[in-house]
Amino acid sequence: MTELLPVEPLHRLRERRSAKWRAYGPEVLPLTIAEMDFALPDAVRDVLADAVGRSDTGYAMPTDGLGEALAGFAERRWGWRLDPTAVTATTDVSAGVVEMLRLFTNPGDRVVINTPVYPPFFDWLDEARTELHEVPLTHTDQDGWRLDLPALDRAFATKPAAFVLCNPQNPVGRVHTPEDLAAVVELATRHGVPVISDEIHAPLALPGATFTPFLSVPGAAEIGVAVVSGSKAFNLAALKCAMVVTGSQRMRDVVAKLPPDTPWRTGHFGVLATTAAYTHGDQWLDRLLVTLDDRRTLLAKLVRDRLPAVSWRPPQATYLAWLDCRSLGSGTEPRDLFLGAGVALEPGTRFGEHSGYVRLNFGTSVEVLELAVDRMASAL
Ligand SMILES: Cc1ncc(COP(=O)(O)O)c(C=O)c1O
Incomplete structure (x- = not known):
């Protein structure tokens, strides 16, 4: 069994100074910009x-x-x-x-x-x-x-x-x-x-x-x-x-x-x-792919159980999920709805004419993903 890549606890991730972690206040979980939360490969850490x-x-x-x-x-x-x-x-x-x-x-x-x-x-x-x-x-x-x-x-x-x-x-x-x-x-x-x-x-x-x-x-x-x-x-x-x-x-x-x-x-x-x-980095990358596959499966379960009105097709690549929220029919862009519940996602409107969609970054821990979907469900 491949060992999954570790992610630091949320309070430590919040200490990061990259755009993903700085764009919103501490009350918001950022699943926006395509950065991942996993620990770097040793080879990269060592060379730097x-x-x-x-x-x-x-x-x-x-x-x-x-x-x-x-x-x-x-x-x-x-x-x-x-x-x-x-x-x-x-x-x-x-x-x-x-x-x-x-x-x-x-x-x-x-x-x-x-x-x-x-x-x-x-x-x-x-x-x-x-x-x-x-x-x-x-x-x-x-x-x-x-x-x-x-x-x-x-x-x-x-x-x-x-x-x-x-x-x-x-x-x-x-x-x-x-x-x-x-x-x-x-x-x-x-x-x-x-x-x-x-x-x-x-x-x-x-x-x-x-x-x-x-x-x-x-x-x-x-x-x-x-x-x-x-x-x-x-x-x-x-x-x-x-x-x-x-x-x-x-x-x-x-x-x-x-x-x-x-x-x-x-x-x-x-x-x-x-x-x-x-x-x-091959070994680390292989572990990353297994870890992302694990998060993709987890997200599929969480969406099925907690967000049944949201439809999506799990991606073949990347750690990004393109969620079709059009059937929520709330009249509010889903990005705003979810941001109100403390989860930041990329609005579909930024990717072309895709009102009603959001992009969610699942390159993170089980802890963050579960908390995010809990909050998203509470918004509906
Ligand atoms: C498809 C695609 N191209 C380019 C970029 C940005 O790449 P860079 O930071 O090397 O300019 C991204 C970042 O997420 C991307 O998803």
């Missing part, structure tokens, strides 16, 4: 403690072993062979996507995204001075949320300048299938639409799901890049390190045009911690 101990707090050397560490991790976890020299460090995934958008588009161009999606996708398009072309995911009871391939075909036929894919998709937790990704490659190639695949949640494919790296799909490397990071899986958001990956000379030539300072804006601690996590 060692660097602080040596006052090794200067600039990052973002070429030093990061690509090799990612390549080893990608091959072990997903059988994806990537060239370590085709990895360019960026401050974070957000910066990587925005910089790639700037290379693929001109101001005023349209960019396709699939909603519901991580809210900054909308901001990134603004930041790159591009226009939104929204292609919502489809939803069926049988298959859940899925890429709408006929709608993508129609959208791509209008010649948008780029497509930003979210794989796995936050907030619905969909791991796109190899077949759907192959269809995306075919459409993007036929219509000449470059693809930026945001794969930040890739290592968080939970038991029962298998992640397919976009660039491992035949033909994808010619038309797209991936932006990856260890920050979601190993909880390293503070440290600022992500990577743009290419798989063809054509895309290498595009990435070569990134502003030359891009890699130098990566955090030194981010490079150290990410390299350590990718190199020595």
